[in-house]
Amino acid sequence: MAGMFIGEHTFKVDGKGRVSIPADFRRELEEGDPQAAETGRPRMVIVYGHDAQKQLQVYTYNDYRALAAEIASLPRGSDKRKIMQSLILNKARPTEVDADGRLVLPQALRDKIGLEGMAYFGGMGETFEIWKPEVFEAKNASVASALIAEQGEDFDPLSLLNDA
Template sequence: MARRFRGESHHKVDAKGRVSIPALFRRVLEARDPDWTDGLRPQLVIVYGDHRRKYLECYSMEEIEAVDDKISTMPRGSQERRLLERLFQTQSYPTEVDNDGRLVLPQKLREKIGLEGEALFLGAGETFQIWKPETFESEELAKTEAWLDDQPDDFDPLTLLDQAEGG
């Protein structure tokens, strides 16, 4: 069964950058880390990206390997490959879940997204995101609500799946 990251939750961030990962997210990381066995710490990669990205995107080992595999099929030296290498391989941070189910977010990553006392975890299917709650509410949530407000009253979001490839 392919597990996905689902749901949202708020977690405190301490002065050292430690933050608990939602338990269900930890189970997905374990299931999608080919080297994980009971007693080991699941690995993940946090992609922080360029200056426009206002959140941290966390990839299971299976998912980041799939991204890396796609990048490696691109022509060497191409501008597109170099760009993707920078965004997903250079501007990323490999880490692991500690024995207490927490991540330790380095100062650089916390400063990049303005993360202080609380983090918002959002499941995004194949990845999960860590946001400063106020940034998410003022930007992303506001965009979603505005878009939905522009739809007819009887709009069913599931109709968007009909537009998906193979839908």
């Protein structure tokens, strides 16, 4: 696994579903696709997952191939493999950055997460996520409230590393 997607960005989505990809995310996508240097248009894979999933998860081309290989290494017919095939391999869409550094999100994917007007990009390390900004804010506030309620107001997120 290669990339390191970090930070958060919000960009306008036009009527055709085109949205700029943050420049630092584009660089990671380029590093994660061996053909990008040649084509100038890095490939990526968008996983839209199960019906309740409210975000799109974006992998570099190489990272998605590595994930697919991990899934293929699970025992054939196992429940884990079937679930991963159904929600990761089947519910995915390969695409590429356009010549202007944008991602074109098909209407079906925009509809799935209720995306219109603006898109929130959140770096998640190996991947990045695309959310409707209001949905992300509500989810983030809910998670933060739960952690503070459980851990206290002086909660340090780095303390979670000690639990690993």
